[in-house]
Amino acid sequence: MSSHKGEALIRSTGLSAGYHGQPIVHDLDLEVRAGEMVGLFGANGAGKTTTLLTLAGEIKPLGGTLEFDGAPHPGSLHQAAKNGLALLTDDRSIxxxxxxxxxxxxxxxxxxxxxxxxxxxxxxxxxxxxxxxxxxxxxxxxxxxxxxQPKVVLADELSLGLAPLIVKRLLAALRSAADAGAAVLIVEQHVPVALSTVDRALVLVRGSIALESDARTLRATPDVISDLYLAAG
Ligand SMILES: Nc1ncnc2c1ncn2[C@@H]1O[C@H](COP(=O)(O)OP(=O)(O)OP(=O)(O)O)[C@@H](O)[C@H]1O
Structure with a gap:
């Protein structure tokens, strides 16, 4: 596991994000450091994909600031990708x-x-x-x-519909990328598998961070996340 001592490679401060001027995600402070793998969890519609797409530069923030690799985010996924940001989705772009x-x-x-x-x-x-x-x-x-060798990897449910062994394999590869110095943020439905791989977890409830904890603590108290999912319903 990483030492978590790297610099923040992706960071949002007071971020609000959404569609057609309507915020879905509110006042989000989030950072992922070099060498760190973080899980973003939450019930359906909590705003996980909106967060990832905004961090990637696909959606313009409605407020707050975004930094990528120690500088203001270039503002588009195209430009960020050229500078080492990777957005992975379940659409298997082959x-x-x-x-x-x-x-x-x-x-x-x-x-x-x-x-x-x-x-x-x-x-x-x-x-x-x-x-x-x-x-x-x-x-x-x-x-x-x-x-x-991306600096930042944002992975949105890339294991959707895949067999558990493949899910483990993909998460292990992302873990290795983090151990080699990347900042990795994953949205993943398979919470227990993800928790066994990440260093830290954030749980979104209705677009705000309801819980932030190191993964080791959450592995010992597995009901905490599911209770938050239920509370969101
Ligand atoms: N293109 C869009 N235009 C308008 N509203 C949208 C758009 N995409 C998503 N939303 C709305 O934003 C809210 C949050 O969606 P988002 O996809 O970010 O949630 P999520 O946590 O990733 O959920 P899921 O696990 O279901 O993918 C939902 O209410 C959704 O209907």
Whole structure:
């Protein structure tokens, strides 16, 4: 596990965010440091995706400030991505007609770096990506991103609909990226698996942080998060 001593690579202060001028997320102070992996939890509609998309630069904040890598956020995902921010979603952004190798070549990192994160892809390098299973496709898209050695990884339910073993595998790869110095923030439905991987957890209730705790404490008191989910209903 990391020492949590890195600098904050992504930070929001007093952030409010939402759609059409209506805030969904209120007064959010959040930071993820280099070497740290943080879980963002909350019931459906709590504002997790809105938070991630705003941190990524996909949605303009309605208020507050955003910093990325020690400087004001450039304001767009396109620009932030060029500077080392990666947004991962469950949409498995692969090019189905191309081989696994060519998919990896299209990324910002090398094929060798991608394989260092997911050696199991090696035997599939010459297969058409569209013929892989859903889990393998997600592994491919995460491998391509991690090969680029992003400074910040924002992962939104990337394990949606995948088998538990694949979920563990993906989370372990993100953990390794954090251990190598990235700041990783994940939204994940599989709370127990996520809690066994992250350093720290935040729980959103109706767009505000209702709980912030180190993961070790929450692993010992598993009902705390589910109670907050129920309270939000
Ligand atoms: N494009 C949009 N336009 C307007 N409202 C939206 C939009 N996207 C999401 N919302 C609303 O914002 C609120 C928070 O949604 P968000 O997706 O951030 O929550 P979430 O915590 O990620 O939930 P889930 O676990 O269901 O994905 C919801 O009430 C949702 O209906």
């Amino acid at each position: 090019f189905a007609p191309l081989t696994v190798r060519d998919n990896l070549r299209l990324g910002r990192g090398s094929v060798a770096d991608a394989l260092s994160h997911f050696p199991e892809l090696e035997e599939h390098l010459d297969r058409q990506a569209g013929l892989l299973s859903g889990g393998q496709q997600q592994i491919l898209s995460v491998a391509r991103i991690l090969a680029s």
